[in-house]
Amino acid sequence: MICPENLIPAFTMFVASDGYQCVINKIIGEAIFTKANKPGLKIDRLGKMNEAAQKRFELFLKLWLKNGKEFVLRLQAQAIMLKVML
Template sequence: MICPEQLIPAFTMFIASDGYQCVIKKIIGEATFTKANKPGLKIDKLGKMNEAAQKRYELFLKLWLKNGKDFVLRLRAQAIMLKVV
């Protein structure tokens, strides 16, 4: 599964808001998210994700469908404020 480029900032904020710590590896273009007692999440600059990240992405999409467009707009606004975009 691939996260579209325009959703990466919102998805990143979704992960970070759940307490995951982020390490960005610019050389290989990959972000790794870690949290105690949870599997690591990896997403690259093209939106490719490991299996654990894909499961979080599915949850992200379900919450988007449940809560509507404002859900993603709020996450994007947070990303802009933190200059994640």
């Protein structure tokens, strides 16, 4: 499964809001999310994800369907604010 490029910031904020820590490897273009006692999540700049990230992305999509467009818009706004602050 591939995360569309326009959803990567929202998905990143979704994962980070659950307590995952992010490390970005700019050389290989990959973000790795870690959390104690949880499998690591990996997503590259093209949106390719490992199996653990795919399962998390499925949850993200289910919550989007349940909560509507505002769910994703709120996460995208958080990503923009974080980018501005950095």
